[in-house]
Amino acid sequence: MSITIEPTVRVETRRQPIPPRERLEPIFEVEGLDAIYGAKAAIKDVSMEVYKNLVTAIIGPSGCGKSTYIRCFNRMNDLIPTFRQTGTIRYHGQDICASNIDPVAVRRNIGMVFQRPNPFPKSIYDNVAWGCRVLGMKEDLDARVERALTQAALWDEVKDRLKASGLSLSGGQQQRLCIARAIAVEPDVVLMDEPASALDPIATQAIEQLMHQLKSQYTFVIVTHNMQQAARVADMTAFFSISQGGEGERYGELIEYDATEKIFTAPSDKRTEDYVTGRFG
Amino acid sequence: MSTQDLTGPGLRLDHLPRRKRVNRTMEGLAWLAAAIAIAILGVVVYSVGQRGWSELNLNLITKQPINFSLTNAPQGLSNAFAGTIVIVGIAMLMALPAGILVAVYVNEFAPAPIRSVITLVIDVLAGVPAIVIGIFVFVLLVVGSGQSGLKGSFSLAILMLPFVARTTIEVLALVPNALREASLALGVPRWRTTLSIVLPRAIGGILTGTVLAVARVAGETAPLLFTSSVVGVQTDWNPAHALQTIPVAIFELSESPDPKDHARAWAAGFVLLIFILFASLTARWLATRNARKLAGR
Structure with a gap:
C-alpha cells in the first residue's frame, strides 16, 4: 500500500x-x-545566481549553513577570526571576496537584518537617522527617516514618540525598526537572516508584506526555516541540506535552486521533495 | 505565621528536619559573615572618626599646617588636600584615556593571541606592588631632577592603568555583538562603530571602574613618598612642584610627638575614608543609572 503525502x-x-x-x-x-x-x-561548493528585484529564499534544515551562506554576501563572516572562504561571489560582476575589496564598501551596498532584533540603544529617530548621518546622507534627514519608517510599516505606530528609546518597542516593532534602519541608507540588496523567527504571526505578516512592496526597489535574500514563509514571499528558492562526506564530515550543500513554485510543487531532487513535503527536517 | 509541613501518603519527606537544620545553619553563617564585614567597617570608621574628632572641622581643609607650632593657632592640612586633588586628578587624566585605548584595542581590534598576551601583561601590572612602581618612577624620573606632583601623578597613573583597562575590557566584552554587527552591516567603519555604538554603551561601566580606581590610588602612599614628599607647608596647586598629599601627610603626622598632629592625621584619614565611600556610592549610582538608560526607561 502506498501513501501519498500531500505537500504541506x-x-x-x-x-x-x-x-x-x-x-x-x-x-x-x-x-x-x-x-x-x-x-x-x-558549506561546500555552492554555485548560484541571485537576481535583481526578486526575493530569493534560502531554506533548509538547521545546521545546513544557511546563515553562514547569507553572511558571505556582505562579508559579515570576516568578524569571525577562524573563518575563511574560497570560491567567488561576484556582485555586479566584481568579486567581493577578493582581499583588496574593503568589506565596509561591500556592506554599504548590501544591508542586513538579523535574526534577533538589534536596535541601537538610541531613540527611534536616531536608530534610523544615525546610519544616514554617519554615511553622509544628511540632507532632508527627517524626510528620509519618515520614508524609511513608512516603508517598514512602522511610521503610524511611532510617529508620535520618535524620541522614545528604540528598546521600548515590542519585538515585532523592533525588527521593523531594524528594517527601516537598513533601508534608510538605501542599500542595493537587503539580506535577511531569519528575520521573523522571533516574531509572532502578525509581525511576521507585516514584514512579509513590506518585502512584497519593496522588492521593486531592492533585492532581497532571505534565510528562513519556515517553508510557508519561503512559499509566501520568495520568487526563487534555494534548498540547502546537510551532506555526509568521508570520515563523518557533515557540511551544507546547495541541493536545488529554482523558481519557488517549482521547488514546492515539482522539485527535481528527491531530498527537496522530502523536505518540502515534511518527510524530513 | 508558622509554616506547616505537608502531610499525606506518598509525600517524600525523608530527612526533612535535617535538611531544614542545614539550611538554617548555612543561612546563619552567611548572615554572620556579612555582619562581621559590616562590623569591621563600622569599627574602623568609628575609631578613625573618634580619634580625629577634635581636629575634624573646616580648618582642616582651609588652613595650612604650621611648622614647629608652639601656639594653639588653628592649623589644617589644606596643602595635602590640594596636592591630592591635583595629583590624583592628573593621574586620572593620564590613566583614563590610556586604559580605555588599551581595552578598545584588546577587545575590538587585536587578534586573539595578542589579546591574551596584553591581558596577561595587564594582570601582572595590576599585581606589581605600589612601592615597586614608586621606586621605578623614582629612578626613572626623580633621580637627578627632583620630585614633582606630576611625577607622583605618573606613578599613580601606572597603578590605575591596569584597573581602568581591566574593567573596560570587561564592560566592552559585555556589549552584545549584535550591536556591533548592526552598525557594521550598515557599512559603518569599525572605528566609528567602536566610538559611537560600543563605547557609549559601555560608558557606565568604564566610569564605575575609573571611580573605583581613583578611590584606590587616592590612598596610595608608597609611590608618593618617592615622587612627591619633600614639601613645604604652603598650599600649592602647581603640579611642577612637589606637593603634599593626604596619605603622606598622615604618615608624617603619625611620627610627630604632638598629639594634636596625631588627631589631625586621624581626621585626614577620616576624610579620605568618607571620600572613598562617596566615590563608591557614585560608582554604583552611575552603574544603575546607565543600566536603566540602556533598558530604555
Whole structure:
C-alpha cells in the first residue's frame, strides 16, 4: 500500500510569474563557494545566481549553513577570526571576496537584518537617522527617516514618540525598526537572516508584506526555516541540506535552486521533495 | 505565621528536619559573615572618626599646617588636600584615556593571541606592588631632577592603568555583538562603530571602574613618598612642584610627638575614608543609572 503525502506547503498562485531566467539580471553570481570555520567546512561548493528585484529564499534544515551562506554576501563572516572562504561571489560582476575589496564598501551596498532584533540603544529617530548621518546622507534627514519608517510599516505606530528609546518597542516593532534602519541608507540588496523567527504571526505578516512592496526597489535574500514563509514571499528558492562526506564530515550543500513554485510543487531532487513535503527536517 | 509541613501518603519527606537544620545553619553563617564585614567597617570608621574628632572641622581643609607650632593657632592640612586633588586628578587624566585605548584595542581590534598576551601583561601590572612602581618612577624620573606632583601623578597613573583597562575590557566584552554587527552591516567603519555604538554603551561601566580606581590610588602612599614628599607647608596647586598629599601627610603626622598632629592625621584619614565611600556610592549610582538608560526607561 502506498501513501501519498500531500505537500504541506501551498504556494500562492496569484504571484506574478517570473520572467525566464535569461531575461533576469543577476546581481550576485556565486561560484564554487566553500565556507570554512577553522578546519570544518560549513558549506561546500555552492554555485548560484541571485537576481535583481526578486526575493530569493534560502531554506533548509538547521545546521545546513544557511546563515553562514547569507553572511558571505556582505562579508559579515570576516568578524569571525577562524573563518575563511574560497570560491567567488561576484556582485555586479566584481568579486567581493577578493582581499583588496574593503568589506565596509561591500556592506554599504548590501544591508542586513538579523535574526534577533538589534536596535541601537538610541531613540527611534536616531536608530534610523544615525546610519544616514554617519554615511553622509544628511540632507532632508527627517524626510528620509519618515520614508524609511513608512516603508517598514512602522511610521503610524511611532510617529508620535520618535524620541522614545528604540528598546521600548515590542519585538515585532523592533525588527521593523531594524528594517527601516537598513533601508534608510538605501542599500542595493537587503539580506535577511531569519528575520521573523522571533516574531509572532502578525509581525511576521507585516514584514512579509513590506518585502512584497519593496522588492521593486531592492533585492532581497532571505534565510528562513519556515517553508510557508519561503512559499509566501520568495520568487526563487534555494534548498540547502546537510551532506555526509568521508570520515563523518557533515557540511551544507546547495541541493536545488529554482523558481519557488517549482521547488514546492515539482522539485527535481528527491531530498527537496522530502523536505518540502515534511518527510524530513 | 508558622509554616506547616505537608502531610499525606506518598509525600517524600525523608530527612526533612535535617535538611531544614542545614539550611538554617548555612543561612546563619552567611548572615554572620556579612555582619562581621559590616562590623569591621563600622569599627574602623568609628575609631578613625573618634580619634580625629577634635581636629575634624573646616580648618582642616582651609588652613595650612604650621611648622614647629608652639601656639594653639588653628592649623589644617589644606596643602595635602590640594596636592591630592591635583595629583590624583592628573593621574586620572593620564590613566583614563590610556586604559580605555588599551581595552578598545584588546577587545575590538587585536587578534586573539595578542589579546591574551596584553591581558596577561595587564594582570601582572595590576599585581606589581605600589612601592615597586614608586621606586621605578623614582629612578626613572626623580633621580637627578627632583620630585614633582606630576611625577607622583605618573606613578599613580601606572597603578590605575591596569584597573581602568581591566574593567573596560570587561564592560566592552559585555556589549552584545549584535550591536556591533548592526552598525557594521550598515557599512559603518569599525572605528566609528567602536566610538559611537560600543563605547557609549559601555560608558557606565568604564566610569564605575575609573571611580573605583581613583578611590584606590587616592590612598596610595608608597609611590608618593618617592615622587612627591619633600614639601613645604604652603598650599600649592602647581603640579611642577612637589606637593603634599593626604596619605603622606598622615604618615608624617603619625611620627610627630604632638598629639594634636596625631588627631589631625586621624581626621585626614577620616576624610579620605568618607571620600572613598562617596566615590563608591557614585560608582554604583552611575552603574544603575546607565543600566536603566540602556533598558530604555
